[in-house]
Amino acid sequence: MSEQSVVVHQSAEILAAATAARLITTLTDLQATRHVVAIGLTGGRTGIEVLNQVNKSPARDAVDWSAVEIYWGDERFLPAGDPERNETQARTVLLDHVPVPESRIHAIPPSDGDFGDDPDAAAKAYAELMTGVALDVLLVGVGEEGHTLSVFPDSPAVREGRATVIAVRDCPKPPPTRVSLTLPAARRASQVWLVTAGESKAEAVTAALSDASETDIPAAGATGRDITLWLVDRAAAGR
Numbered sequence: 001m002s003e004q005s006v007v008v009h010q011s012a013e014i015l016a017a018a019t020a021a022r023l024i025t026t027l028t029d030l031q032a033t034r035h036v037v038a039i040g041l042t043g044g045r046t047g048i049e050v051l052n053q054v055n056k057s058p059a060r061d062a063v064d065w066s067a068v069e070i071y072w073g074d075e076r077f078l079p080a081g082d083p084e085r086n087e088t089q090a091r092t093v094l095l096d097h098v099p100v101p102e103s104r105i106h107a108i109p110p111s112d113g114d115f116g117d118d119p120d121a122a123a124k125a126y127a128e129l130m131t132g133v134a135l136d137v138l139l140v141g142v143g144e145e146g147h148t149l150s151v152f153p154d155s156p157a158v159r160e161g162r163a164t165v166i167a168v169r170d171c172p173k174p175p176p177t178r179v180s181l182t183l184p185a186a187r188r189a190s191q192v193w194l195v196t197a198g199e200s201k202a203e204a205v206t207a208a209l210s211d212a213s214e215t216d217i218p219a220a221g222a223t224g225r226d227i228t229l230w231l232v233d234r235a236a237a238g239r
């Protein structure tokens with residue numbers, strides 16, 4: 001049975017620093033028993049600030065970064081190096097500063113990569129790449145309207161029951177084309193951490209933790225096999 005907890009931090013700054021500390025400790029603990037660990041990263045303001053705080057932490061090098069496999073839960077389908085790509089931002093704030101081998105960084109293909117400007121081909125390739133991968137921790141964000149990953153409310157993506165990775169078009173939040181893990185794929189992760197901050201998220205957080213359906217509030221369907229952890233600031237905690 002998966003365990004769900006909610007941790008409320010005083011502010012967005014403390015949330016990011018505390019989540020970074022939690023991530024470092026979790027990775028270090030896992031590596032004490034098993035050398036190679038796998039994490040799924042998120043984009044968004046809070047998600048990227050968490051990675052920035054990992055980089056700034058004096059405990060950063062307690063993690064053996066040479067043995068961390070890096071994946072993404074979702075990506076904005078843009079050319080390589082575009083500043084809006086979740087990968088670019090993660091590299092800038094953390095991955096460029098720690099010794100993760102390039103061979104362990106598994107970015108979702110860009111729109112000018114091997115699969116061209118075809119998000120379906122990129123999604124198929126990423127699904128193949130992720131076959132058999134067991135994420136230890138998947139970080140995800142939460143949008144104002146309750147989206148998580150790039151799975152938006154009442155969309156084809158939220159109704160996807162079979163595919164693990166899909167192309168997402170016409171997203172209400174720019175950029176409109178993305179590639180994303182589906183909710184069933186997210187649920188294969190051992191731990192899912194939903195990290196979000198700000199008053200604008202309060203309604204979605206409250207709904208997800210009440211009885212909202214995942215069709216209406218996709219974040220409600222992002223649960224881990226073992227642990228589902230909501231990490232929020234006081235403003236996002238709302239009620």
Ligand SMILES: O=C1O[C@H](COP(=O)(O)O)[C@@H](O)[C@H](O)[C@H]1O
Nearest residue numbers: 042043044045046140141142143
């Ligand atoms: O576009 C995205 O946004 C969400 C949430 O972002 P935030 O800025 O509201 O925290 C993020 O989870 C997702 O990875 C990203 O592609």
